[in-house]
Amino acid sequence: MKTLVLGVLLAVALQGCSLVRSVTGSNVDHERFALAREAASLELRHRGALQLSERLTRGRDPFxxxxxxQLQDDVILRMLQQLQGREGWIDRETRYVIxxxxxxxxxxxxFVALHLLVRNEDYGVDVxxxxxxxxxxxPEGENLIVEFEPYNVSPDVSAGGVLSVANSLIEDVIRVKLGTLREQFPPMKLPLRIDDAVTLDGSHTVVRGTPNLDIVSPRRLVQYRMRIADVLLFDRHALIAVDLQKVEAK
Structure with a gap:
């Protein structure tokens, strides 16, 4: 009978990341694998919820x-889709594509899960x-800066299991080179593309009475500069607090 050993959230030295892997055999226990990933994300979600509560009770009211x-999650995720297809090298022998x-x-x-196809020329395998x-x-001016912090790397069981011959490569990528993975995904800049000017139509109003009034309001161009003050994350949407820094009419 085959023995299947599943290392759940094996701590590694770099980035506090973890590895869930099959030591022998070609398949991974899908249920235990899913539970291991969920445990890692639940801890981070719990921490994030506590921090959000603290900000809402002690910080500035976003309103x-x-x-x-208000940005829905599908809008934000569409912005992140530009990462798909990106290629890079973990080292001189190990290439990846998202x-x-x-x-x-x-x-x-x-959270975002990046499905990587990793090719190591030394081992001659794809994982x-x-x-x-x-x-x-x-926030950075009128832009959102997105930073990536890897917290878990594991075999993709949806790709058909993990061959035991690839175990050494997986272990090598996680234990030795994971510290460089964060460098492969530098912060992204997401411009919100907020218009910086609006045209106000002119008007002409005549009031007959005592006294008679003839009120003319010329057409004006109002220019302004905005700054993103805060970003708050909620279930399936984000609130972006924006302050006006400068307003002038021409």
Whole structure:
């Protein structure tokens, strides 16, 4: 009888990441694998929810901002889809391509799972890996900066199991080179493309009485500059607090 050993959330030295892997055999226990990934994300979601509660009770009310935008999760995830197909090298022997990705938003936290096809020329094998990342949205002027923090890397069981011959490659990628993976995914800049000017139509009003009034309001161009003040994450949507920095009419 084959023995299947599943290392659940095996701590590694770099980035506090974990590895769930099959030591022998060609298949992974899908149920235990899913539970291991869920345990890792639940801890981060719990931490994010506590931080969000603290910000809402002690921080600035987001609705005190001049403008509050609500972005649904599908809008944000479509922005992240530009990562699909990106290629890179973990080292001189190990190449990867982002085959697909998906993510979700929760109160106080956001996650994206990158499905990587990793090719190592030294071993001569292709391995499907899933790199789970927590993502942070940081305001920078009129842009959102998205930072990726890998917290779990594991075999992609949806790709048909993991061959035992690939175990050494998986272990090598996680234990030795995981620290460089974060460098392969530098922060992304997501411009919100907020218009910086609006035209106000002119008007002409005549009031007959005592006294008679003839009120003329010329057509004006109002220019303004905005700054993203804060980003709050909730279930399946994000609130973007925006402040007006400068308003002038010409």
């Amino acid at each position: 005190d901002a001049d403008i509050v935008l 085959d697909s990705l998906h993510g979700d938003l929760h109160p106080g936290s956001a 499907h890996l899933v790199m789970d990342c927590e993502i942070a949205f940081l």
